[in-house]
Amino acid sequence: MVTVTPPLPTDRLAALGWDDFFSSQILPAQAHLLPARIANVHRARLGAIGVDGPIDLVLPHHTNTGDYAVGDWVLVEPQTDLLVHRLQRRTVLERRVLSARTPQLAGANIDTLFIVTSCNADFNPARLERYLALTNQAGIDPVILLTKADTADNPEDFRQQALQLQRDLPVVLINPRAPEAAALLAPWCGAGRTVAVIGSSGVGKSTLVNTLAGSAIDQPQVTGGIRESDAKGRHTTTARSLHPIASGGWVIDTPGMRTLQVSDVAEGLDTLFAEITELTPLCKFRDCTHEHEPGCAVQAAIAAGRLDPERLARWRKLHQENRDSTPPAKGTRGATPPGRRRKS
Ligand SMILES: Nc1nc2c(ncn2[C@@H]2O[C@H](COP(=O)(O)OP(=O)(O)OP(=O)(O)O)[C@@H](O)[C@H]2O)c(=O)[nH]1
């Protein structure tokens, strides 16, 4: 590890999420540069937060701002605010949609992902499992937030269903409009921690970000969210931003997501479906598909009522989709469809 000179105010950097993982990446020749965290990404502009506050970064020629994610750590030339280098990410959340060639970066260096859904028709186990597979694969801790419990007859049913989605999954019933929402989420929002919020349009993500930010939201230079018109003339939130949480920590909002595609998430699926993953070695055949083989431990669990057949059906569908969309070098079979590339 290299000591940065002059010594940086490490407590203020730590409050931004800085730790040894990032400081150990600084080379001796970079010791004069200042670390800063990307706070917002626009088409031609990147905003960051450093120990002395917001920085409008000066970008080198040919910078593609799409290569940067909210939450990234970068090194900056102190006098000129020139962006010099991006540090390696601890975690990165990518959103893949069928229509896009390359995944979009939804956020970087996220510790916890709040997957928000409502206690109504938005609640969809198959979609939540998709989010969970991606979150697990990214090495980010998932938490399910169930909103609009106040408008549902049986919010507890939704909570019980959500608890079945993954072992040890935290599930929180929450009203994002209530001031006590911040206290309920405090375990994941300590100083220096970074959370991101994901979920369909209208489930309460923006409301939650506002509640978490509290008075800290009155800093447009830090949050800097913009609204742009899309092709249909609607106003949609396109910029992701890093907002300070009133009690410490940081929250990244993400725009409403369309259908998510899973790709390259084999380990994430193993964690998500741990009860099936653990049964597989007990099957008679090593390459058991758990469909029709004799001596299948998974089918035996279904017959004994210990495993929900719908859960196995969703396991099958996600595994199939993952195989079909994962490049052969990483997947077990299946070719790369045109236009879809491996991530570098
Ligand atoms: N009754 C009730 N209303 C809620 C709750 N959570 C959110 N809402 C309301 O639902 C509406 C949508 O909330 P938003 O925060 O705009 O939803 P969003 O997820 O940010 O939506 P997009 O910006 O489209 O992605 C707002 O009118 C909120 O006040 C809740 O728990 N109970």
Ligand SMILES: [Zn+2]
């Ligand atoms: Zn089997």
